[in-house]
Amino acid sequence: MATVESGILLERPMPYCPGCGHTVVNKQLDQVVRELGISPLDVIVVSDIGCCGLVDGVLGCHTVHGLHGRSTALAVGISLGLQNPSKKVIVVLGDGGATIGLQHILEAARQNVDMTVIVQDNMVYGMTGGQVSGLTPESLKQDRLPEEEQVPAFDLVQLAHTAGAVFSARVVVGAGVKEVLREAVETPGFSLVEIVEMCPSYGIRKVKELKEVMPYPEVVLRQTRPIRRVQFQQKASLLESITAIPVQFNHRLEQRLHVLIAGSAGEGIQSAGELLASAAMAAGLYSTKKGEYPITVGTGFSVAEVILSPTPIHYTGIETPDVAIVVSADGWNKIQSRLSASTRLIVDESLAVDKKQPMVRVDFRGAVGGRSAALAAIAFWLQQEEWFPLEALRLVSRNRKYAAALEAAIAKGQQLSPVG
Amino acid sequence: MKNKPERRGLIDGSRLIIESLARAGADVYVGYPITPSNWLYAYARQRFPLFLPAPDEITALQWAAGFSATGRFPVTATSFPGFALMLESVNMAYMMELPMVIILAQRMGPSTGSATTGAQGDVLLLRGAISGGYPLPVFCPSNLEDCWKLSAEAMRMALTVRTPVVLLTSKEMVMTHHSFDLSCLPAIRTLPRETFKGNGEYLPYAAAPAEAPPFLPVGNPHHQVRLNASTHDATGLIRKATPEALSNTRRLRDKIDHHIKEFTHLEYDPAPGASVLIVSYGISSEAAREAVQKLRTSGKAISLLIIKTLLPVPTAVFDILQKYPRVVIVEENLTGLLRELFFGQVSRPEIRGVNRIGALITPSEIVQEVESWQQ
Numbered sequence: 001m002a003t004v005e006s007g008i009l010l011e012r013p014m015p016y017c018p019g020c021g022h023t024v025v026n027k028q029l030d031q032v033v034r035e036l037g038i039s040p041l042d043v044i045v046v047s048d049i050g051c052c053g054l055v056d057g058v059l060g061c062h063t064v065h066g067l068h069g070r071s072t073a074l075a076v077g078i079s080l081g082l083q084n085p086s087k088k089v090i091v092v093l094g095d096g097g098a099t100i101g102l103q104h105i106l107e108a109a110r111q112n113v114d115m116t117v118i119v120q121d122n123m124v125y126g127m128t129g130g131q132v133s134g135l136t137p138e139s140l141k142q143d144r145l146p147e148e149e150q151v152p153a154f155d156l157v158q159l160a161h162t163a164g165a166v167f168s169a170r171v172v173v174g175a176g177v178k179e180v181l182r183e184a185v186e187t188p189g190f191s192l193v194e195i196v197e198m199c200p201s202y203g204i205r206k207v208k209e210l211k212e213v214m215p216y217p218e219v220v221l222r223q224t225r226p227i228r229r230v231q232f233q234q235k236a237s238l239l240e241s242i243t244a245i246p247v248q249f250n251h252r253l254e255q256r257l258h259v260l261i262a263g264s265a266g267e268g269i270q271s272a273g274e275l276l277a278s279a280a281m282a283a284g285l286y287s288t289k290k291g292e293y294p295i296t297v298g299t300g301f302s303v304a305e306v307i308l309s310p311t312p313i314h315y316t317g318i319e320t321p322d323v324a325i326v327v328s329a330d331g332w333n334k335i336q337s338r339l340s341a342s343t344r345l346i347v348d349e350s351l352a353v354d355k356k357q358p359m360v361r362v363d364f365r366g367a368v369g370g371r372s373a374a375l376a377a378i379a380f381w382l383q384q385e386e387w388f389p390l391e392a393l394r395l396v397s398r399n400r401k402y403a404a405a406l407e408a409a410i411a412k413g414q415q416l417s418p419v420g
Numbered sequence: 421m422k423n424k425p426e427r428r429g430l431i432d433g434s435r436l437i438i439e440s441l442a443r444a445g446a447d448v449y450v451g452y453p454i455t456p457s458n459w460l461y462a463y464a465r466q467r468f469p470l471f472l473p474a475p476d477e478i479t480a481l482q483w484a485a486g487f488s489a490t491g492r493f494p495v496t497a498t499s500f501p502g503f504a505l506m507l508e509s510v511n512m513a514y515m516m517e518l519p520m521v522i523i524l525a526q527r528m529g530p531s532t533g534s535a536t537t538g539a540q541g542d543v544l545l546l547r548g549a550i551s552g553g554y555p556l557p558v559f560c561p562s563n564l565e566d567c568w569k570l571s572a573e574a575m576r577m578a579l580t581v582r583t584p585v586v587l588l589t590s591k592e593m594v595m596t597h598h599s600f601d602l603s604c605l606p607a608i609r610t611l612p613r614e615t616f617k618g619n620g621e622y623l624p625y626a627a628a629p630a631e632a633p634p635f636l637p638v639g640n641p642h643h644q645v646r647l648n649a650s651t652h653d654a655t656g657l658i659r660k661a662t663p664e665a666l667s668n669t670r671r672l673r674d675k676i677d678h679h680i681k682e683f684t685h686l687e688y689d690p691a692p693g694a695s696v697l698i699v700s701y702g703i704s705s706e707a708a709r710e711a712v713q714k715l716r717t718s719g720k721a722i723s724l725l726i727i728k729t730l731l732p733v734p735t736a737v738f739d740i741l742q743k744y745p746r747v748v749i750v751e752e753n754l755t756g757l758l759r760e761l762f763f764g765q766v767s768r769p770e771i772r773g774v775n776r777i778g779a780l781i782t783p784s785e786i787v788q789e790v791e792s793w794q795q
Contacts, residue, residue, distance in 0.1 A: 044638050056646065057657050062638045064489060065648045065658065066482070067512050073479045077450075077486015077494075078638060080472075087639045104482070107475050232447055232469040238439040239602055241466075242429035274597060278430050281599045287430070289597040295455060295535045314563075314706040316596050317780040 007034040008061040015054040021173040021197025028178040046075040048093030052120040069101030089115040099134030109163035111228040117192045122199035130202025137215040160192040161221040167191035169220040251283040251388040256309040258318040262331025266298040272374035273304025278396040280308040283388030288316040301334040327373040349419040376413030424603035433567040434459035434594040440571035443608040446493045455535035456591035457525040460497035477502035481509035488518035491637035497523035512649040519578035526590040538591030540752040555732035562705035582632035590703040626654040630678035685728035694721040697744035701727045711786035750774045
């Protein structure tokens with residue numbers, strides 16, 4: 001095996017308490033890098049918050065020191081951004097970081113991102129006073145948090161394996177760590193090594209005791225899965241896919257027209273509004289379409305506010321509608337308070353509308369069904385008021401998905417007669 | 421000067437924002453879907469060289485920061501609930517000096533509020549987003565042209581000063597369709613990510629005063645790179661309040677304050693003899709423009725200021741504000757956030773607000789406020 005002269009450890013004193021497991025592990029990681037012949041500048045160590053995160057200062061490779069628990073996610077971005085299997089992205093975090101960032105570990109494992117996560121598990125929060133983490137065994141909680149004595153630690157190695165890690169292992173600090181770390185670093189894809197360590201200040205001080213206390217045994221779990229790779233691909237401009245709408249018709253609007261189209265969510269209200277706005281453009285008008293709807297996509301009201309104007313439009317809201325096209329009770333309930341005495345109403349005949357303003361009732365829903373009622377009603381209204389030729393609406397419908405159904409709704413709407 | 425034939429289409433702000441950023445060279449979108457930023461997400465899926473759905477917004481910002489550390493330019497979009505989750509990571513990217521653009525499409529709060537109702541409720545959150553009050557640059561488009569120009573401009577600033585930049589918008593800006601002549605859009609050039617070219621030692625945070633340090637990606641084979649979210653000196657190693665580390669931290673403020681003048685975008689439309697200035701930004705700008713038109717048509721001298729570089733507040737804004745004995749600030753929130761940013765919490769008779777929640781502020785409301793004041 002090729003070795004390199006310089007590993008990743010600088011000749012500096014370790015920043016940890018005497019007897020800390022982190023010192024042992026860092027030296028073994030350094031040996032792994034040397035034995036694998038990896039250049040220090042091919043190694044990126046992403047460190048977490050906590051004692052383990054002090055490692056940066058003794059490393060001669062690239063170092064990134066992030067937030068508590070988030071180092072794994074940060075490393076995912078680095079690994080995918082580099083897209084270079086010769087670069088070794090290694091996360092160093094503690095059991096606290098693994099607890100707060102568990103989702104990030106599971107996600108990186110699920111995606112099988114090419115990286116190694118080293119969890120330096122000394123079973124406690126060593127920097128803040130020895131509090132318990134999600135990896136603290138029950139027996140260590142006896143004098144720290146007895147009310148949680150029955151709550152087990154996470155089996156992080158099994159969790160990572162289940163999520164999809166190709167290499168997932170637990171090992172007690174000592175001579176055996178190096179071999180496990182080497183396999184983890186060598187294995188392409190997501191690997192995780194939980195190293196059970198002593199904490200001379202707040203945790204277990206002796207290796208023998210660690211073995212008695214640790215809740216899950218030493219284990220190595222392997223599986224084969226495709227590695228997550230990404231590709232940067234140039235794609236077509238979003239402006240190219242816009243349907244250009246050249247002016248092909250005349251209009252006879254002299255001032256702005258504010259149109260409300262109201263109905264039920266899932267019944268094509270917004271699409272009908274877009275078609276009206278597009279048709280107006282084909283007739284040389286300026287137009288806007290603003291949508292209003294609840295967060296539910298398929299239930300409740302849906303209102304499209306369409307402005308048609310011979311001059312440029314700034315404000316896209318409608319203060320007073322000139323026309324309201326209403327095709328369901330959901331729509332009526334939503335907009336009825338917004339109408340003025342002069343608002344012209346085009347309503348489906350099924351609606352119980354008790355208003356004094358100008359109103360035309362038509363059986364849109366009966367003629368074309370709920371999903372096409374709004375477009376049929378727009379066709380009917382345009383036929384009545386003749387602001388621009390109905391052909392403009394037909395034209396813009398032709399480029400759409402379900403063009404045949406749209407054209408059928410327009411044709412039907414054009415032919416309908418008012419009720420009563 | 422317009423030299424291309426007219427090409428009109430029915431488009432929305434989301435499309436222009438994403439296209440603008442992609443043309444400027446942003447190459448990875450990391451997102452978590454949230455209303456009303458959904459269209460930005462959908463367009464980014466179609467347009468960005470790399471699109472990644474993250475499992476949550478904290479992950480989104482962390483992945484984005486990782487990409488930025490390797491020399492990629494990341495973009496994400498969210499609204500308040502997601503931005504709240506991102507906040508610690510935004511601070512991290514700010515401290516590490518990792519450029520990115522975060523599009524914040526505002527919706528009505530508090531909390532999850534109303535997802536499909538627009539709002540302008542987050543400007544003071546952004547003012548205080550970086551612990552310690554450090555300036556986080558915020559650009560705010562007032563119409564479709566701004567969506568195009570300011571998005572690339574946000575990216576340019578992010579690269580120039582190596583920082584996350586927020587593009588602040590609102591539901592109606594990114595989800596309303598407008599007839600629009602695409603031939604009016606100016607070309608956007610690809611922005612280079614400049615890197616350290618020196619032969620000597622590279623210290624990742626060694627920078628000229630009030631400048632960002634030269635960048636090198638992590639993983640490069642020539643120089644060790646250290647990035648650090650904790651207080652650090654020029655080496656990138658953690659330091660506890662040493663003079664050098666404090667100087668580095670001060671530089672985070674200084675570099676943005678120093679450069680904001682180059683990135684100041686305002687629309688100032690003064691009327692001769694006007695004593696009233698209407699101020700607005702973002703989604704309320706168009707109502708303010710229409711109100712000013714109406715007031716002028718009825719013979720009133722009214723000036724208008726639309727602020728597009730929102731934070732840090734450019735000095736040019738205060739220069740303009742000082743010229744007017746009366747100021748009306750129009751914004752879609754209950755308490756007057758921009759008003760508070762400029763004038764504090766003390767009630768002042770010469771400063772009025774037109775505020776509303778739940779719907780766009782109407783031109784009539786602005787007209788009425790100004791007319792009632794003049795009587």
